[in-house]
Every structure is written in structure tokens, then in C-alpha cells.
Amino acid sequence: MAGGDGIKQMPVEDEILNANQAFYDAFARGDFVAIDALWSRKHPVSVVHPGWGCLHGREAVMDSWRRILEGGRQNSIRCEQPVVYQFDRLAYVLCREVFPEGELIATNILALEEGQWCMVHHQAGPLQRPSSVNDQALH
Amino acid sequence: MAGGDGIKQMPVEDEILNANQAFYDAFARGDFVAIDALWSRKHPVSVVHPGWGCLHGREAVMDSWRRILEGGRQNSIRCEQPVVYQFDRLAYVLCREVFPEGELIATNILALEEGQWCMVHHQAGPLQRPSSVNDQALH
Secondary structure, X not given: OHHHXXXXXXXXXXXXXXXXHHHHHHHHHOOHHHHHHHEOOOOOOXXXXXXXXXXXXXXXXXXXXXXXXXXXXXXXXXXXXXXXXXXXXXXXXXXXXEEOOEEEEEEEEEEEEOOEEEEEEEEEEEEOOOOOOOOOOOO | OHHHOOOXXXXXXXXXXXXXXXHHHHHHHOOHHHHHHHEOOOOOOEEEOOEOXXXXXXXXXXXXXXXXXXHOOOOOOEEXXXXXXXXXXXXEEXXXXXXXXXXXXXEEEEEEEOOEEEEEEEEEEEEOOOOOOOOOOOO
């Protein structure tokens, strides 16, 4: 670049947050093609939707997203309070997923492949007691 | 070793599964000291217990385990169907947590530090429909 200016690189944490946000933007748009593009094709993928068992493998994971997006109730999802944890080429984001009906807490795991942070795992579960921390029947 | 025998190394997947199982063994014993030893001291840790919000940092995470173990209902927990995903020095295990009252699905993230796989994150959420995959209100 003329003048010796360096190319400004985005901090890695911002790249991860952007990839996480892109996932929720696609979810909110009901955009299966974008969701599909954001999930890894190089690494094994898995997902745990709230109440569901573990789904392993790209076919099962993408089929689950297709079914969920067809449900059409996802349009108002918002990601809030994302926190990034990064270990070299793997990272995870913990965040709240806010719907009109309530909130979920999510763990999103992303892997760096060919310069892009791609989703490899997602677990979301219901937030029942946002303001208290108590014992409960199932730990 | 005499005779030129090599030292047999445990496959990495088995090391990760053993660390994951040690966590559930400690949980079942109500052994807070063992839980504390199994969680990382070198990396930031976090936890999402079912229904709770995200807890960040060792003090909050360990305080949550202390409260849960004091509840005393954890003795019959069993880990079933663990599946390991490994990326260099970070791995995660997806598994079922079986209690008399029901089942949870967990994502356990472990980091390799000084030769030992240590827990850095745990999220567990209720399994509601073990045999079916359907649309639902909150994806």
C-alpha cells in the first residue's frame, strides 16, 4: 500500500464475534443457505437443540436447521451478551438467545478454516432463572 | 525399558474420555475437591447449568459446583454415550447425563495443560424428546 501503511487486521475476537453474529443474523432471516455456509465443511459438526438429543454429522445437523427454519418462529431471535473464549484455531462463544417467548443460553463452538471462523457445534438450552443461582433437581 | 519395549501411550481420545468420566465420577461421589482438581487453573473457565445463566470465572464456577454438590441429589448421575471431538489441545465431549428424574445433554470442553485434559466449560440442558426431532417454540 502506498505510504507504507499496513493493512489493518481485525482483532481475532472481533472475527469470532462477527461469525457468531452472522449465524444469528441468518437465523433471524430464516436463511438456510447462509446457515449452511456458516457451518464447517472440513470438520465434523454436531448440535444440541433445546430438548433434543445430540445430532452428529453434517447431514443430521443441516436437516435440523432446515426443519427449525421452516417452523418460521425464529425471526425475532437476538444474540445478547456474547463472550468469546479462544484457543488457537478453535473458539467458543457463550451468549443469550432472546426470543419473545423467553431466553436460551448457547454455547457456540467455531473452528478457523481457510481464514474463516466456521460453526462446528451449537448447544442451546432454556434460561429459567435469570437472576438467581440455586440448587435444582437436575444439577 | 529393558528389551526395547516402547511405552504404550493411551490414545488421545481415551485420555479425553477418561477425564470426562473422572468428572462424572467426582460428581456422583459429591467430591468437590476432585471436581476442583479436574477444572482448569490455567485457562478461563465457564459453566451453564440447566436453567441458569452463564457463569464466567473460576470463583463463580467453583461456587456453583459447591452449591450443586451440597444439594446431594447428584449421586446417581451417569454419563452415557460420550462422543469426543478433538482439535489439537482443545476437545469437547457430548454426552447424556442420566439421573433418576430424567436426562440432560451436556457439552464438556476440555483443554490440555501439562499433560492433563482439564475442564474449561460445561453446558447441560434437559432432554425432553429423546426419540423424536420436531420443530419447537424455541428452536
